[in-house]
Amino acid sequence: MKRTNQQILDLAQSEGLIRSRDITARGLPRVALTRLVREGLLIRLDRGLYALPDRQVSEHGSLAEVASKYPDGIVCLLSALRVHGLTTQSPFNVWLAIPNKDRSPKMDYPPLRIVRFSGKALTEGIEEHVIDGVTVHMTNVARTVVDCFKFRNKIGLDVALESLREAWGNKRVSMDDLWRYAVLFRVANVMRPYMESLS
Structure with missing residues (x-):
């Protein structure tokens, strides 16, 4: 579970924004996203769209x-x-x-x-x-x-x-x-x- 969480967090770090379908495509369980949001390690921006809470966001x-x-x-x-x-x-x-x-x-x-x-x-x-x-x-x-x-x-x-x-x-x-x-x-x-x- 820890390895799965870390893989998702690493992906969020490198991509900026991740979609639940990106997680599924890599063979990772979607339920991990819910867990990471609950723990405050990810934020849900919209249905199926997630990011790190401290990510740098540009004007656009x-x-x-x-x-x-x-x-x-x-x-x-x-x-x-x-x-x-x-x-x-x-x-x-x-x-x-x-x-x-x-x-x-x-x-x-x-x-x-x-x-x-x-x-x-x-x-x-x-x-x-x-x-x-x-x-x-x-x-x-x-x-x-x-x-x-x-x-x-x-x-x-x-x-x-x-x-x-x-x-x-x-x-x-x-x-x-x-x-x-x-x-x-x-x-x-x-x-x-x-x-x-x-x-």
Whole structure:
């Protein structure tokens, strides 16, 4: 039992966040997680998601928690803007894109705002970031700005304009990249006047 507990604690130390299915995949009993939580050696963050109580959490730790639980989700819109440093807003929710036909994920914390992507939206302009030891899929800077225009009715045109100004002003995007995604995601006509005013 002590050896099992130590293996789980070592895994939590190296991975940052562990899922109950990670334990089962290694042939370790799930009941050990409950025991370790009861002893105060692990904390339960959400159903099936655990961590060491004294783990170091970065500013974007909630994104790592979401990605641990939903590795196929794509962090987007306001949450991606925050990671890219393109907004003054600090979103209360984690904005997560999932495939059109997938069931909406449920988490106690952090709260999720779900948007649905299909086709190229699931693959174009997606990059991987490692946050607190967890791989997080996220829209890149240019794609994030374009998505803000595409979903302007959800987040507000003012946020989309701020993201465009910040990304362009800080030389984080090129007009070519913005235009490519704008055409691909059918918001070129919406973005054209704002892009022209910058160049």
